[in-house]
Amino acid sequence: MADNDKKKWQTIIDREYLIAHPEGCPACGQKFNLGDPAVYACGTWGQDSKLIHESDAVFDAAAQMYMERECYEGRRSVPKAKSEF
Numbered sequence: 001m002a003d004n005d006k007k008k009w010q011t012i013i014d015r016e017y018l019i020a021h022p023e024g025c026p027a028c029g030q031k032f033n034l035g036d037p038a039v040y041a042c043g044t045w046g047q048d049s050k051l052i053h054e055s056d057a058v059f060d061a062a063a064q065m066y067m068e069r070e071c072y073e074g075r076r077s078v079p080k081a082k083s084e085f
Contacts, residue, residue, distance in 0.1 A: 043068030
């Protein structure tokens with residue numbers, strides 16, 4: 001089942017995407033190449049999911065989605081607040 005959850009976020013960069021999005025990957029800043037594996041992921045840029053290189057993402061099984069690697073690592077290192085009650 002986890003494979004199906006991952007697959008719905010995965011895609012391959014095609015010619016149309018390259019032409020429409022010349023700015024490249026928001027996670028690493030590098031340009032996409034034709035045929036690059038990519039995933040829709042959330043990250044440090046805000047709430048919207050964006051297409052990034054698959055190598056710059058981590059699949060969060062609890063959230064059932066990909067996250068930018070830096071964002072994922074940052075969230076894991078933040079200590080949880082203790083309840084006052």
